[in-house]
Structure formats: C-alpha cells, structure tokens
Amino acid sequence: MSQVDLIAEKIKLGRLLSLSPAALEQYDALDAATLRALREQISDSLFDDSRGMLERVASASRLLPNALVASVGERSFGPMLCARITGLLSPERAAALAAHMPDEFLADVAMQLDPRSARGVIAQLGKERVVAVAKVLLARGEHVTLGRFVDFLDLDIIAAVVEVILHEAVLLDIAFYIEAKPRISELAGLLPEPRLRALILHAGDGDGDTWVASLALMSHLNDDWRRRIGDIVVSEGEVFLTRLVDAAHAHDLWDAMLPIVGSMTDAARLTLAAMPALGRVEVLESVVRAAHRGRLWPDFLPLVAALHVDARRVAASVVEVLPEAMLLDIIDTAHAHRLWPALLGLVAQMTPSEARTALRLLVQQELEVLHALLEAVDGTLVSWGELLPHVDHLHDDDVTLLARVFEDPARASALSALRAAAEQDGRWERLEPLLTR
Numbered sequence: 001m002s003q004v005d006l007i008a009e010k011i012k013l014g015r016l017l018s019l020s021p022a023a024l025e026q027y028d029a030l031d032a033a034t035l036r037a038l039r040e041q042i043s044d045s046l047f048d049d050s051r052g053m054l055e056r057v058a059s060a061s062r063l064l065p066n067a068l069v070a071s072v073g074e075r076s077f078g079p080m081l082c083a084r085i086t087g088l089l090s091p092e093r094a095a096a097l098a099a100h101m102p103d104e105f106l107a108d109v110a111m112q113l114d115p116r117s118a119r120g121v122i123a124q125l126g127k128e129r130v131v132a133v134a135k136v137l138l139a140r141g142e143h144v145t146l147g148r149f150v151d152f153l154d155l156d157i158i159a160a161v162v163e164v165i166l167h168e169a170v171l172l173d174i175a176f177y178i179e180a181k182p183r184i185s186e187l188a189g190l191l192p193e194p195r196l197r198a199l200i201l202h203a204g205d206g207d208g209d210t211w212v213a214s215l216a217l218m219s220h221l222n223d224d225w226r227r228r229i230g231d232i233v234v235s236e237g238e239v240f241l242t243r244l245v246d247a248a249h250a251h252d253l254w255d256a257m258l259p260i261v262g263s264m265t266d267a268a269r270l271t272l273a274a275m276p277a278l279g280r281v282e283v284l285e286s287v288v289r290a291a292h293r294g295r296l297w298p299d300f301l302p303l304v305a306a307l308h309v310d311a312r313r314v315a316a317s318v319v320e321v322l323p324e325a326m327l328l329d330i331i332d333t334a335h336a337h338r339l340w341p342a343l344l345g346l347v348a349q350m351t352p353s354e355a356r357t358a359l360r361l362l363v364q365q366e367l368e369v370l371h372a373l374l375e376a377v378d379g380t381l382v383s384w385g386e387l388l389p390h391v392d393h394l395h396d397d398d399v400t401l402l403a404r405v406f407e408d409p410a411r412a413s414a415l416s417a418l419r420a421a422a423e424q425d426g427r428w429e430r431l432e433p434l435l436t437r
Contacts, residue, residue: 005032008176013039015144036179043114057085062093070100079108086113091120098125107136111145119152127157134161143170147177150187159190168195168202172214181220188217188225200232204240211247219256226263233260234268238275245277254290262299269306279311284318292326297333305342313349320354327361335369340376348386355390363394363401370405374414384421392427399434406435 009032010021016039017024027035057077061069073082086094086109098106098121110133122130130153137146150158165171178184188196203214218229233244248257261269277283291300304315319330334343347358362373377384391399406415415435422428 005181006035008032009035009039012036012144012148012177013042016042040116057081061085061089061097066096067100070097073097074101074105079105080112083109083112083114086121087117089121091124094118094121095124098129103129103132103136106133107140107142110137110149111142115149115152122149122152123154127160130157131160131164135164138165138170143173144177147174148179150174150178150183151180155186155190158187162187162190168199169210172199172203172210172217175217182222184217184220185222185225188221196229197232200229201236201240204236204243211244211251211253215248215253215256215260218260221260223263226260227265227268230260230264230268230272234264234271241272241275242277245272245275245283249277249283249286252286252290254287255294255296258287258290258294258296258299258303261303262296266306269302273303273306273311274308278307279314281314281318284311284315288315288318288322292322292329295329297330298337298339301330301333301337301339301342301346304346305339309349312346316346316349317351317354319346320350320358324357324361327358331361331365331369335365335372338372340373344373344376344387347390350390352389352393356393359387359390359394360398363398367404370402371408371411374405374411377414377417384418385424388418388421388425388427392430396434399431403435 007021010024010027013019013027013035014021014024027038030038064072073085077085089097101109106129125133134146146161153161162171165174175184175187178187191199199217200214203210218226221229234241244257248254261272264272272278287300287303291297304312307315319327322330330343334340347355347362350358363370365373377387391402394402405411418435419428419432422431
C-alpha cells in the first residue's frame with residue numbers, strides 16, 4: 001500500500017478511537033496494511049467485550065413487536081449500541097427493524113457500524129433506502145463512512161448514490177476512504193467520460209489534500225483505466241502536468257503516481273517526461289525513493305527511458321550512488337520485464353567511475369541475464385559506443401566475466417559490433433586479450 005493509503009488508514013483508526021490523526025504518532029512506523037489490521041482487531045475487541053450483553057438484548061428483542069423494538073433502540077439504546085447489536089441479528093430481522101427507524105437515525109448507526117457485519121442487512125434495505133441514508137451522510141460530510149460502505153454495496157446501488165453526489169470534490173474524498181481497492185476500477189466505469197475529466201480537472205485546481213484524494217483514486221485503478229486517465233491528464237497540457245509533478249513531489253506521493261506513469265501509453269509518458277519539473281534533482285530523488293520503497297522499478301525504468309537526455313543524466317546521478325542492493329533490484333527488474341534499453345540508457349549517462357559499480361554487478365550476473373543484456377545492446381537503442389567508456393573502467397577480472405557470453409558462437413555478431421566500436425575509439429588493444437581468451 002502507498003503513502004496515500006497510510007494517510008487514509010490513520011484517519012479511519014482515529015475515527016474509531018475518537019482521536020485525531022496527529023494523536024496517533026506512535027503508529028507512524030506501521031504501514032497501511034498493519035494499521036488496517038490493527039483497526040479491525042480493535043473493532044472486534046470492542047464488540048467482543050460486550051458480546052454477552054448484546055446477545056441477551058438481541059434475544060429479548062424477538063419477543064417484542066418490531067415497531068416497539070425500533071423505538072426503544074432509537075430513544076434508549078442509541079446508535080452505538082444499535083450498531084453493535086446489528087451483527088447479532090439476521091439480515092431480515094435487522095432490515096425489518098430499520099424500516100421503523102428514520103433515515104437520520106440510520107445514518108447515526110452507519111457512522112458507528114462495522115460494515116463487515118452489515119453486508120446482509122444492506123442488501124435487505126433496498127436501493128431507495130440506502131440512497132436516502134446516503135443523502136443524510138452526504139449532508140453531514142460523512143465521507144469516511146460512505147467510503148467504507150462502498151465495499152459492501154452492489155454496483156447499481158453505488159451508481160444511484162453517485163448520481164446524488166453533485167460535487168467532484170466530494171466524490172474524490174469518498175474514494176479516498178474506499179477499502180476494497182480493486183472496486184475503484186468498477187466505480188470508474190460508472191462515470192461518463194465528461195465527469196471523469198471533470199474529476200481530474202478538479203484535482204488540478206485543488207490544494208494538496210485534493211491531490212492526495214485524486215491519487216488515491218487513480219493509483220488503484222487497473223492498467224486499462226490508468227492508461228485512459230493518463231491520456232486525459234496529458235491532454236490537459238503543460239500547466240496541469242507541472243501541477244501534478246509538483247504535487248506528487250510536495251506530498252511524497254510518487255509511490256501512488258509511478259504506477260499511473262508505468263501504465264501510460266508511450267506518447268503520454270514522453271509528454272510527461274518532457275516536463276522541466278521532472279529534471280530537478282530533488283524530484284528525481286523522491287521518485288527513486290518511492291520506487292525502492294514500493295518495489296516500483298518496473299514503472300520507474302520506462303519513465304527514465306522517456307526523459308530527455310539532460311534529465312536522464314540527472315536521474316543517472318541519483319541512481320549511480322544507490323546501495324548495491326538497490327542496484328541489484330533494478331537489474332532484476334530490467335531482466336524480468338525486458339527493460340534493458342532503459343537501464344543501459346541510464347548507465348550510459350553515468351560518469352565512468354560511478355558506472356563501474358553498476359557494470360560490475362551486471363557482468364557478475366548469470367549467463368542467461370548477460371545474453372538478454374546483449375540482445376538489448378544492438379546499436380539502435382543503446383550502442384557499444386555509448387557503453388565502452390564505462391566498460392573500459394572495469395577491472396580486468398570483470399571484463400573477463402563479460403567475455404563468458406562471447407564464448408557462444410551465436411554472439412559472434414555482438415562481439416564484432418563491440419570490436420568495431422572499440423577500434424574506433426582506441427580501446428580494443430586493452431579489451432581484446434580479455435574478451436578473446
């Protein structure tokens with residue numbers, strides 16, 4: 001989960017404990033998944049502590065008419081106790097009692113209710129009643145509650161609720177608190193393209209909190225939807241894209257942004273990569289940190305490949321000083337996702353002395369990896385002419401390791417290309433005895 005999810009989880013945990021997110025600093029070291037598990041455990045514990053009493057109340061309620069039980073629940077028990085009893089009633093019984101309660105009180109109950117215990121009840125209430133209660137929650141600004149219930153509503157009910165949400169800011173804020181992230185792609189399908197575009201434009205006109213909510217929505221879309229969103233974002237022009245880059249940097253949201261960039265069409269990614277803001281050292285450092293933190297190298301490398309040469313040189317200066325463990329992660333990604341041209345293009349922009357570490361790690365790879373690397377060095381995307389200054393800085397033992405791959409007769413043409421480039425710039429005299437033993 002991303003930083004975006006972590007922010008949302010802290011807010012939801014604070015709601016459960018009646019604390020502000022600022023009061024939860026002792027949990028800062030936990031990730032979003034752990035915070036969610038903690039919140040659910042606390043919710044279960046609060047319920048279990050009073051389970052015996054609640055079961056007795058639920059059992060006694062069966063002896064009285066529904067209208068009377070509903071009245072007692074509303075006037076005497078209150079929303080918190082009713083919310084906890086709900087999970088002990090059959091869905092049919094809970095829905096029958098809810099039929100005698102006003103929308104405002106059901107909204108109160110919804111704010112206290114653990115949605116996991118209410119799936120069956122919601123299905124029994126019907127679309128019109130759910131929309132009526134949703135309108136009350138909307139009027140109160142209860143976006144956290146609405147977001148949490150999205151997981152348990154059928155799409156036709158969600159579509160009816162979306163129709164009564166008039167403001168894009170509200171829709172974005174509700175999306176921020178959705179817990180079943182795969183559903184976000186389904187929800188995007190409910191929106192006509194004009195409204196989807198309006199949502200994106202609203203994000204561009206908003207403040208930092210608006211960007212957080214927007215990226216919460218976009219980062220959890222599937223690849224097809226990310227690609228469509230990417231095309232819309234790019235079509236809005238340079239000013240909008242600069243705001244997007246600045247917001248991702250200012251709020252440390254690149255772990256949410258990188259998957260969107262990775263799913264963009266090549267043309268859209270090239271347009272984004274041309275933004276001057278992406279050429280700043282501090283921005284690229286935050287991108288690299290996010291890629292490492294979220295293992296997002298498959299999304300990072302295509303972005304680097306799309307950068308113009310000056311920005312790629314800046315990116316190379318950031319990558320070349322990474323710890324070896326991180327460089328090995330990038331090499332593994334380049335091999336697994338066939339992204340060698342992107343990685344080698346990055347290495348080509350490094351200073352020869354700094355590139356030595358990356359190349360040393362490369363030539364120490366298994367033969368299978370080296371063969372894949374050679375296929376990428378074909379003179380069209382990254383040439384031996386670009387890499388030779390770095391190869392020349394390798395120790396003799398490392399060059400000899402590279403020679404292993406040329407023992408395969410199928411690599412004769414690659415060796416010829418390397419020799420031609422080395423002879424042209426006067427490096428073959430040193431490399432020949434090492435590569436042709």
